[in-house]
Amino acid sequence: MSSTETRYVMSDNMVVEELPWGPHEWLCRPDIVAADKLLLVRVRVPVGKAHEFHRHPEMEEIIYIEAGTAEQWVDREKRLLGPGDSAHIPIDVVHVTYNAGDTTLIFLAILSLAEIEGPPLIDVSQEEPCKSLQREVTEKFRGN
Amino acid sequence: MSSTETRYVMSDNMVVEELPWGPHEWLCRPDIVAADKLLLVRVRVPVGKAHEFHRHPEMEEIIYIEAGTAEQWVDREKRLLGPGDSAHIPIDVVHVTYNAGDTTLIFLAILSLAEIEGPPLIDVSQEEPCKSLQREVTEKFRGN
Secondary structure (H helix, E strand, O other): OOHHHOOEEOOOOOEEEEEOOEEEEEEEOOOOOOOOOOEEEEEEEOOOOEOOOEEOOOOEEEEEEEEOOEEEEEOOEEEEEOOOOEEEEOOOOOEEEEEOOOOOEEEEEEEEOOOOOOOOOEEOOOOOOHHHHHHHHHHHHHOO | OOHHHOOEEOOOOOEEEEEOOEEEEEEEOOOOOOOOOOEEEEEEEOOOOEOOOEEOOOOEEEEEEEEOOEEEEEOOEEEEEOOOOEEEEOOOOOEEEEEOOOOOEEEEEEEEOOOOOOOOOEEOOOOOOHHHHHHHHHHHHHOO
16 A cells, blocks of 8 residues: 555554654654645653754644653743643744653654645754753753 | 734643533644644543544644544544554545544544635535444444
């Protein structure tokens, strides 16, 4: 069955990418199902780790916490989120997700659109004020 | 703070709608956050209940199971889904979600686009073959 005919995604046909801030389990992407508008990835962030500060020039995003505790930044605002909490990130707004707890953080990242023209992600972790913030918050959670 | 400035959605600011197949907890919608492309709703389906057969003429959807067991139909195909499993529903494809277990089924419905021109949902539960299927499957789960 070709990917465009696949409707169900389970542990045996999800696509796993190993990244520095934990495995990404892709559940909806154009190479897995007939996705046109939606991307879905489940991320497992080990204790003390974080996604770098980044932005998506063409994609809107929701972060939905499944297990653990996140310190979620959206622009200059941050909030501690637990299971069932979520954050909405408008297009091109800088954001980052830290594991702020003492267990693996599991969250869903939901993005739209699925098919875009330019790069999906711009790393801004080396630009100020993100660079200083990143250092500060990384040191805070390294103690965990 | 206006809804368009709200970035975080938790139990105290989600919007709950009571529907025949269980409460809908809206986590991302244009009246809650600055959503343009994404809708997110957590649905709690009691034992023996189901969403009616329906389709979304302008929206693509993902169903993601958080707890319990679903019999998920996409067009003529069905599958039993448990926690962490998902289904992708292309635009305008008929689908339905039954609680096939003996505990409350909790799933996330993720939809895009958020802003559309026409009706968000067309109920097709009174059209064949959905009408017969609906009767058959409803009777199957009523025994739970």
